[in-house]
Amino acid sequence: AQKVTQAQTEISVVEKEDVTLDCVYETRDTTYYLFWYKQPPSGELVFLIRRNSFDEQNEISGRYSWNFQKSTSSFNFTITASQVVDSAVYFCALSEAPTRYGGATNKLIFGTGTLLAVQP
Amino acid sequence: DSGVTQTPKHLITATGQRVTLRCSPRSGDLSVYWYQQSLDQGLQFLIQYYNGEERAKGNILERFSAQQFPDLHSELNLSSLELGDSALYFCASSPPPPQREYGEQFFGPGTRLTVL
Numbered sequence: 001a002q003k004v005t006q007a008q009t010e011i012s013v014v015e016k017e018d019v020t021l022d023c024v025y026e027t028r029d030t031t032y033y034l035f036w037y038k039q040p041p042s043g044e045l046v047f048l049i050r051r052n053s054f055d056e057q058n059e060i061s062g063r064y065s066w067n068f069q070k071s072t073s074s075f076n077f078t079i080t081a082s083q084v085v086d087s088a089v090y091f092c093a094l095s096e097a098p099t100r101y102g103g104a105t106n107k108l109i110f111g112t113g114t115l116l117a118v119q120p
Numbered sequence: 121d122s123g124v125t126q127t128p129k130h131l132i133t134a135t136g137q138r139v140t141l142r143c144s145p146r147s148g149d150l151s152v153y154w155y156q157q158s159l160d161q162g163l164q165f166l167i168q169y170y171n172g173e174e175r176a177k178g179n180i181l182e183r184f185s186a187q188q189f190p191d192l193h194s195e196l197n198l199s200s201l202e203l204g205d206s207a208l209y210f211c212a213s214s215p216p217p218p219q220r221e222y223g224e225q226f227f228g229p230g231t232r233l234t235v236l
Contacts, residue, residue: 033223043208045227047122091163097223106214106223107153107176110163 002027004094006111013082014119021077021114023092029053031097034068034075035108040088048090051075053097082118089113122146124228126211132234138199141231145192145213151175152194153214153225154186158207169194171216201235208232 003026013019025034036048049059051068059066063080079086093108123146133139145152154166165178169188180186183201188194198205209232212225 037227043232044229045210047224047226050224095223095225106151106225107165107168107178108155108163108212108225109165112162 002029002094002096002109004092004109004111006090006092006114008114009112010115010117012117012119015084016081018078018080019082019116019118021079021090021092021116023075023077023111025073025075025092025094027094027096029096033095033097033106035093035095036066036075036077037091037093037110038088039091039113045091048077079116082116084118084120087116087118089115122226122228124211124213124226126209126228126231128231129229130232130234132236133201134236135201135203137201137235138197139201139233141196141198141209141211141233143194143196143211143213143228145194145211146215146226148215148219149213149226150192150216151214152188152192153212154180154194154196155210155212156207157210157230158204160204161207163210166196198233203235206233206235 005024032053034051038046065078067076091113092111095106125144127142150171153168157163166180167186168176183199186196208230210230211228214225
């Protein structure tokens with residue numbers, strides 16, 4: 001069965017601190033996708049990144065970076081120099097990789113989320 | 121703006137009632153997914169439709185049903201509502217292959233349902 005674990009329920013940091021959000025997943029699939037979504041207080045789900053299971057290269061986008069380690073089934077998310085606007089709930093999610101002909105369900109299995117509070 | 125629209129934005133109703141939530145996917149997307157976000161259950165997959173046909177079912181109650189119409193919009197029907205059905209209901213859509221975004225899901229703004 002597929003499962004995503006975000007052990008950190010809440011994290012509080014002071015602005016400009018770096019913060020890492022942990023994500024551990026379980027799956028029997030050999031190919032799969034991993035995602036991070038942000039949910040600000042307004043409630044919408046904002047897509048941040050998708051990572052394919054056979055691409056273990058780490059990715060950096062501005063102040064955001066992601067560390068994918070297949071050996072430990074982890075896909076951690078780091079925010080550098082955090083800002084108050086980063087305050088939100090962050091969700092890690094897993095889906096089976098879509099087939100070439102569209103047969104996969106691609107439903108997302110979400111973790112329980114981590115509430116990040118960045119204090120000024 | 122993801123391009124996925126959901127109506128209504130807010131819905132307040134009483135126990136025992138029936139409501140319909142509507143979702144219009146992004147242009148060209150064939151898959152529609154419904155998710156429920158509640159305090160006790162978190163974000164849960166309910167059901168997926170692909171080009172009008174049911175593709176996958178998650179933890180969807182028997183009191184709930186959905187369909188996808190020929191124009192690809194989808195409706196989620198919730199009946200015999202209970203207090204515990206109060207939640208944020210998201211719709212998401214994704215494109216078919218071989219589009220570059222195939223495998224990604226684009227979420228609508230959600231419908232907040234309050235059952236009193």
